[in-house]
Amino acid sequence: MEQYQQLDGIFQALADPTRRAVIGRLGSGPASVGDLAAPFEMALPSFMKHIHMLEEVGLIRTSKSGRVRTCTIETTRLAAVDDWLKAQRLIWERRTDRLEQFVTEDKDTRK
């Protein structure tokens, strides 16, 4: 029915202020899990659950070098949300066009 099945997980992942903050921070560039966790009053295992969820839905990728795990944002995933929103906007615009056409036809100025 829908071409956006991955959106379930992406929207779910974004429905949390900690995960949105991580996405916001990673927008400025890759960061270690330690640096990402620092602003939050949260035990590391709890924080890691957020990181894993973001990684699972593909919003970030992580790589480990020695003891440091570095996170990088995957902007293409957020683009999927953008695409969905654009599709919605298209639906509304078509509707507005139809309403406009109706008004225009009513004024008998049809092309």
Place this chain on the structure above:
Amino acid sequence: MEQYQQLDGIFQALADPTRRAVIGRLGSGPASVGDLAAPFEMALPSFMKHIHMLEEVGLIRTSKSGRVRTCTIETTRLAAVDDWLKAQRLIWERRTDRLEQFVTEDKDTRK
């Protein structure tokens, strides 16, 4: 910490294909709960839960006339998602600008 607290509920509401389909349908104009439910193989009480969730987070509003409940989309709520995405894009763009500046300075063409 974040100005987008309502986003928790909005993203949560959008993390479901039925609810996204309802939003998509309502983009074309208001519809009764019966019409909205028709395409889904789902008991009405289950479908109503989706409607209530969308109404709770403000993505739709509903009004009852006699026995018919009509649903209308609230596009301003989806605009909140759009605003958040735009804020993220701004962060990436600033980063890209810094990278560009770095490359430019490296070429000694600083203004």
